[in-house]
Amino acid sequence: MKFTVAIDGPAAAGKGTLSKRVAAEFGFAHLDTGLLYRATGARVLDGADPVSAAQNLTPEDLARDDLRTTAVAQAASKAAAIPQVRAALVQFQHDFAGREGGAVLDGRDIGTVICPDAQVKLFVTASDTVRAERRYLELSGKGQDVTREGVFRDLTERDARDREREAAPLAAAQDAVVIDTSHMTIEDAVAAAVAAIRTAL
Ligand code: DC
Secondary structure, three states, X not given: OOOEEEEEOOOOOOHHHHHHHHHHHHOOEEEEOHHHHHHHHHHHHOOOOHHHHHHOOOHHHHOOOOOOOHHHHHHHHHHHOOHHHHHHHHHHHHHHHOOOOOEEXXXXXXXXXXXXXXXXXXXXXXXXXXXXXXXXXXXXXOOOOOOHHHHHHHHHHHHHHHHHOOXXXXXXXXXXXXXXXXXXXXXXXXXXXXXXXXXXX
């Protein structure tokens, strides 16, 4: 069976947690497409050209332990605005989406560009302050040296760049189900996503 769930939304809206939970619930495979851009960004910070970094990503690049830093997130967002970088990463995402057994992909342009025919499209969002607080707690909990102000600035700057770029900007597909998690528990958000998927199945 081929069945694709596309989950898009701004940074720290809860896409990652929601995607993992939904994939586990239905036994689907999950791809965090942000990791492809983060791995590219990390190589750019090491001095690589963004396009050749994206064209030559290795499994080791995807397993680096610095991919979750704000510096890498910013480098990822900048590299992601380059059309040739995005083009280099399309095939891998298409292949993943088309695998047997169902796939969940989360990112910014999954429902609009990568998988416009996905059976289910979710757009997961939350207010800027809620998202910044969640990301602050996540990063400080991992021992990263971050401030609330710094995290807020990083998120809002990155979202603006991701929304305003020409190539595959962050946007909800017209037929996406919007889930605003600002005042939801993770259980509520999972229940809303699961309900949308069951309807489509
Ligand atoms: O989901 P994330 O925060 O790990 O993504 C990091 C950056 O990668 C994000 O700011 C924009 C870019 N990205 C993208 O342009 N398209 C995607 N499908 C996923 C991520």
